Amino acid sequence: MRMRAAVLEAFGEPLVVQEVDLADPAPGEALVRLVACGVCHTDLYTASGADPSGYAPTVLGHEGAGVVERIGDGVSSLQPGDQVVTLFSPQCRECEHCVSPRTNLCLAIRDQQNQGYLPDGTTRLARDGEPIRHFMGTSTFAEYTVMPEIALARVSPEAPLDRACLFACGLSTGLGAAMYTAGVQEGSTCVVFGAGMVGLGAVAGCRLQGAERIICVDLSEDRLALASGQGATDTWVGGPDIVQRVLDETRGFGADYTFEATGLVEVMRQAVESARMGWGLATMCGVAGKGETLDTVPRLLITGRRVCGSSFGGIKGRDQVPELVQRYLDGDIDVDAFLSHRISLDEVNKGFDLMHRQDGIRSVIALS
Ligand SMILES: NC(=O)c1ccc[n+]([C@@H]2O[C@H](COP(=O)([O-])OP(=O)(O)OC[C@H]3O[C@@H](n4cnc5c(N)ncnc54)[C@H](O)[C@@H]3O)[C@@H](O)[C@H]2O)c1
Ligand SMILES: [Zn+2]
């Protein structure tokens, strides 16, 4: 079939919206009519050329939600008409990692996906007979996508897809970091560094876990106001003195849980240093620049602080994204506050501009 999609033709250049070909789903795959897609930093990072593993041409986009239109042979968990959220982090339920409760990093299609191919090593996307690669295995800046069954989470038929799409990346990453990776305990003191989509999700996750004190740190007063709306009990403007402030307000100990959601290594260091002596856990969500390192004093670790990282919030996508979407439908998570701009596919580059200017939390592309 022919469809419209936003193609990254060359790094550092605007995306080009155009008609491309999409082949039928192969066995184990499904054709999804996309309804909405959020614009995330990772799309911009790849488009800019900063990502060393990036490739072009490719159809960008990974925060998608839509409706299954057709299924390939052997697909048993999806039916045409199902509402789905796309998963750049799949869940095959069979590999060594999927059967372990300790990680969400499914191994099933990793190598092909990293190179922009579907699991059989080919693409369904093409133009004039030349293959176009599938960014993050999702390519959701498009009217349709073909994806493996194991990378589609079936969500409630009640869920509005322009909200549900945010669970495909940023929001779930933050929520999951607090709920699954760190497993925040009731009554805890938490500090969240960064109040973008990921940090605000972490604030909401800490609240859902019953944290007593949730301190959110950002440089923007507007974003800190949003953090209050998600359950932050304290909002602080960040800077070099922030570790001392956390220590001063926790009887010199530090916070039970800290979360980093800025992508800045100096803030990662602050997250480690403001974690509590004895058992404080610092969870890194941000993606640092190429070659950057996290610098810290090993003595902080000997005295009981722990550091971990979280990819997609530690979420096992097919099982847990539907649960999170249900919590949204039940009124536990305020998603509307994150949806700042609605744009068309033709305006995708405007979505990047808005993100660049830090105008709003998420722009969502309406696709059908
Ligand atoms: N781990 C994952 O699976 C995953 C998934 C999605 C995004 N990410 C990464 O998470 C990070 C956050 O994503 P986002 O969409 O929320 O980004 P964002 O840019 O919207 O938010 C980052 C926030 O950090 C704030 N900030 C900057 N300097 C600060 C400082 N010194 N102290 C406190 N706050 C400061 C900014 O004001 C901004 O509000 C990015 O690095 C992104 O690449 C990771
Ligand atoms: Zn993303």
Ligand SMILES: [Zn+2]
């Ligand atoms: Zn797996």
